[in-house]
Amino acid sequence: MIIKRFFPILTLLISILILSQGCRDDPSAMLADRIWTFKSLHTDSELASVLSSVYLSQAFFNGARLEFSPGGEYLIRFPLMEIPTRGNWSLAGGDQLILTPDHKPASTSRILTLIDKELTYIETLAVPDSGTYAITTTWVRE
Numbered sequence: 001m002i003i004k005r006f007f008p009i010l011t012l013l014i015s016i017l018i019l020s021q022g023c024r025d026d027p028s029a030m031l032a033d034r035i036w037t038f039k040s041l042h043t044d045s046e047l048a049s050v051l052s053s054v055y056l057s058q059a060f061f062n063g064a065r066l067e068f069s070p071g072g073e074y075l076i077r078f079p080l081m082e083i084p085t086r087g088n089w090s091l092a093g094g095d096q097l098i099l100t101p102d103h104k105p106a107s108t109s110r111i112l113t114l115i116d117k118e119l120t121y122i123e124t125l126a127v128p129d130s131g132t133y134a135i136t137t138t139w140v141r142e
Contacts, residue, residue: 031068036139038064045133
């Protein structure tokens with residue numbers, strides 16, 4: 001008798017648990033869930049020009065906030081700029097983040113970490129006559 005009485009409640013609780021876990025594993029839903037705050041920018045390059053650009057970008061991005069909309073648009077607000085950067089985003093192959101800023105070429109990064117509190121992705125870039133280098137960017141959730 002007790003089992004019959006609590007079975008509908010137990011079924012509902014298990015369904016909610018399964019559905020909420022499924023949303024948590026969806027990369028698109030995880031990206032668009034909340035606002036991300038810039039944490040760090042690193043490179044594997046030893047070129048002075050690249051290192052200078054990364055340090056300058058790190059300072060510029062300090063305090064930046066990134067928001068992905070479920071509709072495929074993103075917005076980055078920088079503390080030093082009045083006008084935010086806007087563009088479109090998409091995922092490819094489950095671990096490729098494609099960001100296309102308005103009126104600029106797209107960039108593709110490989111997602112290294114996408115968990116509740118952290119997004120880290122790496123992009124490989126080329127320097128003419130100097131080879132390639134990687135930039136790793138980390139954002140955290142509030």
